[in-house]
Amino acid sequence: MRAWQHPVVPSVPGHSDAPLLHDTATDALVSAQPNDVARLYVCGITPYDATHLGHANTYLAFDTLQRVWLDAGYTVHYAQNVTDVDDPLLERAAATGVDWRELAESQVELFRTDMAALGILPPDDYVAVTDVIDEIAAAVCALSDSGLAYPVDAPDALVDDAGVRGSDLYFDIAAAEKVAPWRLGDESNLDRAAMLELFAARGGDPDRAGKRDALDPLLWRAAREGEPSWPTRVGAGRPGWHIECSVIALKELGTDFTVQGGGSDLIFPHHDMSAGHAAALSGHPLAGVYSHAGMVAYQGEKMSKSLGNLVLVSGLRAEGVDPRAIRLALLSEHYRSDWEWTNSTLEAAVARLARWEAAFGAEAASADSPVVSAESVVQQLRDALHTDLDTPRALAVIDAAAGAASDHPALIAKAIDALLGVRL
Structure with missing residues (x-):
């Protein structure tokens, strides 16, 4: 599956260090230092209602991470999926009378266009779930053969040509914990009561009859x-949610990759369960660091498809908003924080972009009596991003430089482009 065009990332004299990143599993800042290549997996969209600002906030966070890695001299291998067959997509398609394939493709194309407009670095591997059905089925078979999956009767499943009714297959958490380097809750640090509540709210089926444990997740739906x-080979059907990302991540990045990323609403059950599936399949941990972006609210509620309180990137662009201003508005909040989008957020970003262009754009000239050193500004910018991608601090560094005469505004502009993704 094609992604979108890769923006040019300029090279800036000097270099960043490998960033310190908040790890959800340990609730601590850890070094996201690759052993070789920086390998990153970020969970992709279920393609409907794309691209709202919650999406954009997440992908911008991990775009910033990539830019710091690149500035530190690392090669980056980035993989992302598209969940182009799933219950919410099918429900939206049915409600709107659109074929689910057409809905998915149109929304993926809109997402590509929005990501390109925002200057988001594309994944090297952009993988649709429907393109790896056989690989996912093989993984489910492997889990079943290892005694880590079990069938549950599905009375409404279809009967095959041999007269056998299909069964749903579930992951056996208790069995996996005995053999895999993983325990449920390793990534989320939640107690069982919290897990049950979130599992029910986020696509799980704790009350399904026939399951060995209420939290056992679906691997394959007959x-x-x-x-x-x-x-x-596992029978006619389609994959469960979590196994999709496990298989795609292992296929494209291998085990023990550098960072698993996504929105904080994926911590449980999705990232806990996908880590468990991967560990059970490979015998190794999935990732070294689990990093999560916060949620964006609008009109007092978390921005979500279910509530319909979405601000779309494409809608803002249609209104004539400069995508660079959208990017700056998102960067003005720390990637891990939960915050609310308002008109004033965007207005402040538009004003900031104008100040930066005046100070560092093509028409800006070096001062005869400089007040600030461009090299010092670039180092301060790197220092801010080094500590958990602190973009509000990074923006404050550039704001301060914009208010003073610089000896090399073009160098600052290049650093803004390379590290913040804003081309002046």
Whole structure:
């Protein structure tokens, strides 16, 4: 699956260090220093209602991480999925009378356009779930053969040509914990009561009859009438949510990759469960660092598809808003914080962009009597991003420099482009 065009990232004299990044699993700042290549997996969209500012906030956070890695001299290998078959997508398609494939493709194309407009670095591997059905089915078979998956009766499943009704397959958490380097809660640090609450709210089925544990997640859904399904070695059907990312991440990045990223709403169950699936399949941890972006609210509520309180990047662009201003508005809040989008947030970003262009744009000239050293500004910018991608501090560094005469405004402009992704 194609991604979008890669923006040019300029090289700036000097270099960053490997960043310190908040690790959800340990609740501490840890060094996101690659052993070789910086390998990053960020969970992609389920393609409907793309691209709202919550999406953009997450992908911008890990775009910033990549830019720091690149400035530190690392090669980056970035993989991202597209969950282009899933219950919410199918429900939206049915509600709107649109074929689910057409809905997915149109929304993925809109997402690509928005990401390109925002200057987000694209993944090296952009993988649709529907393109790796066979690989996912093989992984489910491997788990079943290892005694880590079990069937649950599905009375509404279709009957195959041999007269056998399909069964759903579930991951056996208790069995996996005995053999894999993983325990449920390793990534989320939640107690069981909190897990059960979130599991029910985020696509899980704790009350499903026949499960060995209420928290056991679905690996494979047997074919049902009117639902998309694929004939595979595990039977006709389609994948569960978590196993998709496990298989794609292992396929593209291997085990023990540098950072697993996503929004904080994925911490549980998605990242806990996908880490468990991967550990059970490979015998190794999935990732070294688990990093999560905060949630963006609007009109007093978390911006979400279910509530419909979405601000879309494409909508702002259609109104004539400069994508660079959208990017600056998002960067003005720390990536891990939960915050609310307002008109004043955008107005401040538009004004900031104008100040920066006046100070560092193509028409800006070096001062005869400089007040600040451009090299010092660049180092301060690097220092801010080094500590957990502190973009509010980074923006304050540039704001201060914009208010003083500089000996090399073009160097500052290049650093803003390379590290903050804003081309003046």
